[in-house]
Amino acid sequence: MKLQRILPMLEWARVYDKPTFTSDLVAAAIVTIMLIPQSLAYALLAGLPAEVGLYASILPLVAYTLFGSSRTLAVGPVAVVSLMTAAAVGNLALQGTAEYLAAAIALAFLSGVILILMGIFRLGMLANFLSHPVISGFITASGIIIAASQLKHLLGVNASGHNLYQILFSLSSQLDNLNWPTLIIGISATGFLFWTRKQLKPLLIRSGLSRRTADILTKAGPVFMVVATTLVTWGGDLQNSGVKVVGSIPQGLPGLSLPSFNPEVWEQLLVSALLISVVGFVESVSVAQTLAAKRRQRISPDQELIGLGSANIASSISGGFPVTGGFSRSVVNFDAGAATPAAGAFTALGIAIATLLLTPLLFFLPQATLAATIIVAVLSLVDLAALKRTWQYSRSDFSAMLATLLLTLAEGVEIGIVAGVGLSILLYLYRTSKPHSAIVGRVPGTEHFRNIDRHEVETDASLLTLRVDESLYFANARYLEDLVYDLVARNPRVKHLILMCPAVNLIDASALESLEAINQRLQDSGVCLHLSEVKGPVMDQLQRSQFLVALSGQVFLSQFDAWNQLRQPTTQTQVTAIVD
């Protein structure tokens, strides 16, 4: 049982049969065809030689098959992580140098170690600090940056930069060197891909094909385009007219070796590796959860950390760069009928065969075609409508989203994501530091108490009930003191102040000191402090302090009990006796 927790494959491998094998094989074939150009493209996006993308699509898939908990996640190079790799490694070395490649390999290794450690220590919850608005803003901005960074391949010029301004400025200075054949290939490829995405499928269905066949033909669109543009470039000898091609890719499988250990480089890569790990994990786990939910399966986030971590280490020792679960290829894998992670292993086999046999055929593949693949893929990630939806729901979430988006565009991916996380934490703390509170009264004829400003309720002049809608902790402890003192000053007839605590989930040491001060001060002014509806765990904690001994009033199980006891004159006397 314990081994099965570490190796989730033991669960599905026991019942593996022929129909499952066939499903997995078909899915693997489709994903392999899709993954070849994607792998090359994302390697170029990361500033690495094209073959590195293929290397990152073999062993990592095998590792994930062994250790991952999702049945349908397809692992490999993805757009956002490739962009983050380029940003991280670009700080340390020049593109095209051996140091650049070594740093990318080291980054994958570090990221793998971090993910596995997070898995062992069950720190998957760290990913929770990336709120939805921050992720959404970050992904949209990354999509825009990636699309912009690929424009140079469409235009056939040299340009560089890690943020939108740098990229656009660099591009605009190069417009004179525009290469027309490249531009024609690039624009046609992009247009064709958008067309297959939006209009080919309905067209095929209308022309009488089955929905499934139409689907497969539509998915094959990119492959058709790869073949077509490669043939055109080869036939027209276009690389002599300035069309950049993928060129010669070393044939054969990558050698295995540990990444070279350079303490200085590793130290500089550490923060980037952490960011890549967390972002990659969040992206991957949300895809995996969505797909698992569709088939009533469960994934284990902590096991996913182990799975993705081992995939990254596998990538590193086989000369690859950071990988994670990709959205589009996982959906294709799922739709094509993949039933178990074995589909991933078969895909790895497919890519390995391609690496051994097909690489000479890729010589004439134009880089503009790969750029078109990337642009069409990432523009589907751009979701500006989310800004509007979030604005309507919450100004605070909207500002975190907008800040992440703008800072990622202006300052690059690392600053963008860190600022987004920091801002969402600060906004949350700010919000809880001035909590909502209400004076409540009894909804007539019930035992239920609601806000006097929103409902028709009964009140009592000598009895004031304050409901504070927040845990009491350091950020709002002083606010609570001010609130209570003001309230008592404005209601001189009040004899009993009840703090109604159904929403108080925590009273920390700072708030405890404030409550002690409030109790003392109200007692001095002849007002009795009571608590009602204190939660069990909070009560347990209060009992470990001196507060309940010093409390001038009582603690009531329900607000209705407090109302009944404190409202009647006879009971009031009794309570006063307790105070003395």
Place this chain on the structure above:
Amino acid sequence: MKLQRILPMLEWARVYDKPTFTSDLVAAAIVTIMLIPQSLAYALLAGLPAEVGLYASILPLVAYTLFGSSRTLAVGPVAVVSLMTAAAVGNLALQGTAEYLAAAIALAFLSGVILILMGIFRLGMLANFLSHPVISGFITASGIIIAASQLKHLLGVNASGHNLYQILFSLSSQLDNLNWPTLIIGISATGFLFWTRKQLKPLLIRSGLSRRTADILTKAGPVFMVVATTLVTWGGDLQNSGVKVVGSIPQGLPGLSLPSFNPEVWEQLLVSALLISVVGFVESVSVAQTLAAKRRQRISPDQELIGLGSANIASSISGGFPVTGGFSRSVVNFDAGAATPAAGAFTALGIAIATLLLTPLLFFLPQATLAATIIVAVLSLVDLAALKRTWQYSRSDFSAMLATLLLTLAEGVEIGIVAGVGLSILLYLYRTSKPHSAIVGRVPGTEHFRNIDRHEVETDASLLTLRVDESLYFANARYLEDLVYDLVARNPRVKHLILMCPAVNLIDASALESLEAINQRLQDSGVCLHLSEVKGPVMDQLQRSQFLVALSGQVFLSQFDAWNQLRQPTTQTQVTAIVD
């Protein structure tokens, strides 16, 4: 009215009369006598010439009299802020140089500007992020560091350092150079001060003096010691035996000038100035609040920021260093009967006269005497018992306190306080990321619902009520999903899941997406999702989203309504109709 808000003195100056004047004058005389040695001592603690302490005790007091909101706060150099000044300025220049003094003056100016800006933008709430345990750990550690740093003056050796290890290491290497006359003066002075503090007052009362006279005589202890050790040093010509004395202090009032503007230095001091501002403000405002509460007065934290900010700017333009409200001198001021801030202005006058006339008398005052004053004052700040109290109440608060204490001792004041604040925020977020939750049932015969594990309650097999005791936001959104899915999986007979929300004070955009996912998934499994006791502001926000339209069940005002409607078979049909 508006001018009065900016100048609180207009309020009390209107009704100022002769008895108030007399009270203020008496208090001022006592505080002046206490403040002279303290000012000199804290200037030396900050690594500055002794007269700078006097300068920081004249104009700042006048500025606070004009702009401060506390009636009894006594402003001037204090121990912790002086230590922080030494740490901040010590990074930039060598003690004794003109650059060191200029940087300390610039620090006061920056700190004043920051405080005033915080006051204008009503950012007094920033101080809330210093939780009680963090402040307590920080003050205790600072007290220990300050006491250790003064040992060199008691021993008559040279030593330095900004953390406990550096100071003790530096001291131990100097023990051979011990100066015996200094040691004798230092030990006697320290012993005498401890004795007056603990035993002199009861002794005087037993010998027949009135409580008030005994009190004043006890407070005069330090002055007696200053006079006695100065006379001994002068009479015995001890400065020729190696006893270090205060020496010649420039006679006359400081000139007024703006601090020299050096952008590089200012930039490096900015973070230190922010920390000093926040720590100084917290220390000062808690003293002011305690004293105000005793006389049923109120202080305004935002106005305090303006008052302390103007005091620091006044200090800076008159050649002084950062100041704030001091604990011991404010208590003395209060006990001596100060009625209005005018007492501060009179104290300033007293110090000004002393600066003009008395400085030659201070020539033979031994530095060991000043060190003894500091040691006795700061050791009263050390509160190790707080560690035990906090451990009993909350492990989480305890760890923040201990970390602040140890890091301040080991790494110095700035790292200590920043790490303490960061840790308390992280611990709070961690805690809310795995919120307490309970399945609740009805307390028989009431409309009240409590935890089934803690109370005898009624439940219904088709009805599950989950009360989550926390706001739903990004840090716990995924946790909530897991919680609900597990619960439904473990209770296959359940038809209705009620999320009871009296403790949910916020549902942010991330949690909204999780709720939408939960609703969809429960609906797919034939379980209806309901909400009960949703707070007004949360409901307002939900109405701005599509969630209430998609919700498979209803939103009930009270949990009792939900229980009544959903429990009966007849009503259940009705609810199912709503689902369809």
